[in-house]
Amino acid sequence: ATVLGIETSCDETGVGIVRGRTLLANAVASSMDEHAIFGGVVPEVAARAHVDAFVPTLRSALDEARLTLDDIDAIAVTAGPGLAGALMVGVGAAKGLAEATGLPLYGVNHLVGHIAAELLTSGRRPLEAPCIGLLVSGGHTSLILVRDLVDDVSLLGETIDDAAGEAFDKVARLLGLGYPGGPAIDAAAAEGDPGAFRFPRGLSLPKDLAKHRYDFSFSGLKTAVARQVEAFGDAGEALPVADLAASFREAVADVLTRKAIAACVDSDVPRLVLGGGVAANARVRELAEERCAEAGIELRVPPLRLCTDNGAMIAAAGALLVEAGRAPSPRAFGADSTLPITSAQATTTDAP
Ligand code: ATP
Ligand code: MG
Ligand code: FE
Numbered sequence: 017a018t019v020l021g022i023e024t025s026c027d028e029t030g031v032g033i034v035r036g037r038t039l040l041a042n043a044v045a046s047s048m049d050e051h052a053i054f055g056g057v058v059p060e061v062a063a064r065a066h067v068d069a070f071v072p073t074l075r076s077a078l079d080e081a082r083l084t085l086d087d088i089d090a091i092a093v094t095a096g097p098g099l100a101g102a103l104m105v106g107v108g109a110a111k112g113l114a115e116a117t118g119l120p121l122y123g124v125n126h127l128v129g130h131i132a133a134e135l136l137t138s139g140r141r142p143l144e145a146p147c148i149g150l151l152v153s154g155g156h157t158s159l160i161l162v163r164d165l166v167d168d169v170s171l172l173g174e175t176i177d178d179a180a181g182e183a184f185d186k187v188a189r190l191l192g193l194g195y196p197g198g199p200a201i202d203a204a205a206a207e208g209d210p211g212a213f214r215f216p217r218g219l220s221l222p223k224d225l226a227k228h229r230y231d232f233s234f235s236g237l238k239t240a241v242a243r244q245v246e247a248f249g250d251a252g253e254a255l256p257v258a259d260l261a262a263s264f265r266e267a268v269a270d271v272l273t274r275k276a277i278a279a280c281v282d283s284d285v286p287r288l289v290l291g292g293g294v295a296a297n298a299r300v301r302e303l304a305e306e307r308c309a310e311a312g313i314e315l316r317v318p319p320l321r322l323c324t325d326n327g328a329m330i331a332a333a334g335a336l337l338v339e340a341g342r343a344p345s346p347r348a349f350g351a352d353s354t355l356p357i358t359s360a361q362a363t364t365t366d367a368p
Contacts (some may be wrong), residue, residue, distance in 0.1 A: 017089040017338045020077070021331025022070075024106030025098025025126045026154065027051060027062045029069035031077035032328025033088070034335055039136045041080035042321070042328040045069040052195045056185065063101035070109050077327065085117050092334020095123030095345070095362030096355030097155070103351035111347075120344035123362030124333040125355050126325075127151055127158075128165055130291035132336060133318035133329035143316045146285050148172075150276040151357065152300070153292030154181035154196075157272075158357060159230045159279050162289070165333075166340045166360045172279055173230025176219070180268055180294045183234035187241050187264050191257050201261045202298050208262030210299075215240050215267040220274070230279055237267055269299040273307050280313050289316040296323035337361055 018040070023030035027048055033041040047065030051057045078084060093110035096103055107123065114121035131149045135142060149160040149169075157175040162168070178186070181198060188197025193204055218233030219225070241264055248255050272294075280288055288308055294300060301317055308315040322329055342361060349362045 017335060018083070018087055019090045019092055019331045019334040019338060020088045021129075021327040021329070021334055022091070022093040022106050022110050023126070023129070023325055023327045023330045024066040024070070024102050025094045025096070026102060026325055027057045027065070028325040029066050029073050030325060030327030030330070031073045032326055032331045033077055033081045033083065034136065034328060034331040036335060037135050037142065037332070039138070039328055040083070041077040042326055043073045043077040043080060044326050045073050048196065055189055055195055057099070059099045059101050062099060063105055066102055066105035070105065073327075088117070088119060090120045090122060090334060090338050090344075092122045092124045092330050092337070094126045094129065094330050095349060096126065096352035098126055098353060100351055100353040103353060107349075107351050122334045122337050122342070123345040123349045124330055124337065125357060125360050125362070126330070127156060127357040128169070128360045129329035129333040131162065131289060132165060132332040133291055133322040133326075134289050134316045135332050136322060136328060137316065137319060143287055143289055143314065147287035147289050148276060148279045148283065148285050149289050149291065150272060150295075151292050152180045152272060152290065152294035154185070155179050156292065157232045157234075159276060160357060161279075161283060161285070166336050166342065169358050169360070171356075171358065173228065173232070173275070175232040175234065176228070177233050177235040178238065180232070180234060180272065181292070183238055183268065184294065186238050190242055190245050191255065191260055193257070193261070198293060198297060201265055204258050204261035205265045205299065208256075208258030208260070210262040210266035212256065212259035213244060213263035215263055217267055217271040217274075220271060230275055232271065232275065234268070237264065265297065265299050268294075269297065269303045272300060273303045276304070277307050277311055277313065281311065286313045287316070288313050291318060291323070293324040296320050333360065
């Protein structure tokens, strides 16, 4: 089936088109620059930007695929999780489009989309099930066991405080790097020494592992970086930004990959798939490759531009629902800002 996917959960307006597992178009507009001066996404600004960007982004996706709406078999839209106001713009636009075209409409889970992005990797056979998924994004850091992305996902663990992407954004601010923090830290870290500072690996002590084997914590790491920044300030010394960035990035990559591999080994599932914006991180990708190779685990990572928010990943998730024979979402489905990763499809209505 040819599926058009619409994404508006945060600050990217995305429209993507897939045919089965083949990527036909991926148009993304971002309001990132408008948020940069605030150091983070401003929900109202993001929602307004989606209203402006939706139609042009839809047009450029159709142009890129050289298709018209007549060629589309189904529409998928992010129903959640995400910023409520931003989600509502996409859901409203998708409902209008479905009504006008008569196409079936699926409200899909944004997080399932992040994992489904990997399916669009060109020329590779799909990763066998079951597999372990590491979802690392701006709002989530979760380890999941995927028996079936549509019907059977279980949560093994998640962050107990900040998400990994959030930690990148906060630490970038501490280091005077721009927003979003992930790419800025990646660039700065390339010039630094990852062994310069030994930053904490959250929830990795034996006593923590007993209860939080697959959970993450990044707030202590952020505080440790803040203390170092203060110490250099107090001493009147220039900040060694590259070394701090490299050491921070190493701590995040180390704990993410260590716990993901532990989950694979413990569950006897030698397959790992990454998803989410932080999966674009150079060191996370490198360390995951190294450690998976050592442990005999097959690793799948989405192409870089499909790691951060986009419409193609939503179309891919929609295509899975269509393939699974799922009925379209009820007409009254709404944005669900807290939709859990265990629900691939939105079936609930807006809360009153
Ligand atoms: P969620 O998917 O949980 O709703 P989100 O949609 O805001 O959150 P994504 O678009 O998946 O998140 O990812 C954005 C996050 O990824 C930001 O926090 C950003 O800093 C981070 N990120 C992007 N590129 C990189 C990178 N190269 N290294 C580390 N982090 C990165
Ligand atoms: Mg974003
Ligand atoms: Fe996301």
